[in-house]
Amino acid sequence: MKRSILPLVISFLISSNLVAQADTSQMLDSFIQNTLERSEIVPSVSIAIVSDKEVLYQQTFGYADWEKEQPATNQNNYYIASCTKAFNGLLAHILAEEGKLELNAPILNYKPFKDFKRKDVFQNITILDLLSHQSGIDNPYLSFRLAYTGDYTDAEILKLIEEETESNEAGKAFEYTNFGYYLFDYLLQAELGKSWKDLLDEKLFQPLGMENSTAYASKVPVEKLARPHSGVFQGKVNVSLLQKSDALMHAAGGLMTNVEDAATFLQFYLGKGQGIYSKGLVENSFRQQVEAKHEYVRVFDGQGYASGWRIGEFEKEKIVYHFGGYTGYFAHYSFIPDKNIGMAVFSNTDMGMTAGNLISKYAYNLYLGNKKQVKRAEKILDKKVPKALAKERKAQLAHEQKMAERTWNLSLPKDQYAGTFTSEKYGSVEIRYESGQFVAVAGNLKTVATPFPTENTMRVELVPGSGTIIGFDLTDGKVVSLFHQRETFMKVK
Numbered sequence: 001m002k003r004s005i006l007p008l009v010i011s012f013l014i015s016s017n018l019v020a021q022a023d024t025s026q027m028l029d030s031f032i033q034n035t036l037e038r039s040e041i042v043p044s045v046s047i048a049i050v051s052d053k054e055v056l057y058q059q060t061f062g063y064a065d066w067e068k069e070q071p072a073t074n075q076n077n078y079y080i081a082s083c084t085k086a087f088n089g090l091l092a093h094i095l096a097e098e099g100k101l102e103l104n105a106p107i108l109n110y111k112p113f114k115d116f117k118r119k120d121v122f123q124n125i126t127i128l129d130l131l132s133h134q135s136g137i138d139n140p141y142l143s144f145r146l147a148y149t150g151d152y153t154d155a156e157i158l159k160l161i162e163e164e165t166e167s168n169e170a171g172k173a174f175e176y177t178n179f180g181y182y183l184f185d186y187l188l189q190a191e192l193g194k195s196w197k198d199l200l201d202e203k204l205f206q207p208l209g210m211e212n213s214t215a216y217a218s219k220v221p222v223e224k225l226a227r228p229h230s231g232v233f234q235g236k237v238n239v240s241l242l243q244k245s246d247a248l249m250h251a252a253g254g255l256m257t258n259v260e261d262a263a264t265f266l267q268f269y270l271g272k273g274q275g276i277y278s279k280g281l282v283e284n285s286f287r288q289q290v291e292a293k294h295e296y297v298r299v300f301d302g303q304g305y306a307s308g309w310r311i312g313e314f315e316k317e318k319i320v321y322h323f324g325g326y327t328g329y330f331a332h333y334s335f336i337p338d339k340n341i342g343m344a345v346f347s348n349t350d351m352g353m354t355a356g357n358l359i360s361k362y363a364y365n366l367y368l369g370n371k372k373q374v375k376r377a378e379k380i381l382d383k384k385v386p387k388a389l390a391k392e393r394k395a396q397l398a399h400e401q402k403m404a405e406r407t408w409n410l411s412l413p414k415d416q417y418a419g420t421f422t423s424e425k426y427g428s429v430e431i432r433y434e435s436g437q438f439v440a441v442a443g444n445l446k447t448v449a450t451p452f453p454t455e456n457t458m459r460v461e462l463v464p465g466s467g468t469i470i471g472f473d474l475t476d477g478k479v480v481s482l483f484h485q486r487e488t489f490m491k492v493k
Helices: 006-039 081-097 127-131 142-149 154-164 179-192 196-208 259-270 279-285 352-368 371-405
Strands: 044-050 055-065 290-296 300-305 310-314 317-326 329-336 341-347 419-423 427-434 437-442 445-448 457-463 466-475 478-484 487-491
Touching (some): 006 055, 055 259, 081 127, 081 279, 127 179, 259 329
Antiparallel strands (some): 300 310, 310 317, 427 437, 437 445
């Protein structure tokens, strides 16, 4: 009897594929470990690579807490910052398919906008305009309170939206900001009586089984959090003072998740909804709405923006992607539809962008079989990363030396500058004088102030890495107000 060789052929192909996949995984393991060694100051990297039906690679390297040498695992949650936009863009399309929203309808058809007395600036803007950054309007006051201080009430934010929103000079052209997503959240709350936070849990996280994804920082156990780190010198990389709270988890950047859930989310996209939502709904959520050039550190060639996703090219292939960054975190989501591959990369440091970009580019080229580009990435890692780190450290040393050379230029005794100062638009800033130091506090933000050459001023980094100047106004030998963020804060006590 003649035996079929088909089972032997199938077995050989399967075993060969497993060997090739194992080799690829080992190469990526080695590259990531080398990246952490060359970078020296990146506490951890967490990465998932998937197809629509398979997790091709899923590993976490380094420490969730560097000082305590707490190892990071696939179960650790990272803050994904602006990658949140992709989730809320998808949520909008889900609600539209359910008939609860019409994405091309003017926002003036919906609360709270239709109840505003001032409507002119909100004319001719649709929900889709908000999600694709082409509303043509902005507001300078919201991000400081929603993303950094947490010092606000919803009533205050609504008042600011109505009274302080202005048209951009370029009109309804693409301009990347968080503002459209802030407005989308308040529309959901007013129309549906639910925040985006709870709607995402109901419409996406629960159906997909994404049990480790949440828009509530308070729901992430401390032992599961990859803690945010800052610093460019070994031995001086510390957990950031700026920690996320529930009040700072906003619709433009307010999710915590891990690579296991990230893999599930990307497989949902590559599988065109996987039967949970329709293929058309999913495809519409990453359909380009506007041209938007975005050359992102030579990783992807960005060409457009959809609903929370950027659209671009990678090695001549269409790629859908988004990045997120915040003090102590970097996040990357992307997928190449025609190649059935997607990737998420997370890191818990300010400096995670360089490492994350290098790893993602290497990984895609590795899995797509672009051997020349793989070799090129290895050379970049060996030569350019150490140089970039040395340059960053040199700049930081120069900055520290400059700060150390400054002396105080205050005309009153130092303790007389202490007090609480308030602004209707920005909230409160407290200046304390403690143990010979000035400490500035604004809601969730706290920093030690340093001298600035101009009389009666001080330099602060309320947002780490972003120095700003506080100037004090004196009348009859007393401090009566301070000037910060182009706004006057009156002293109240």
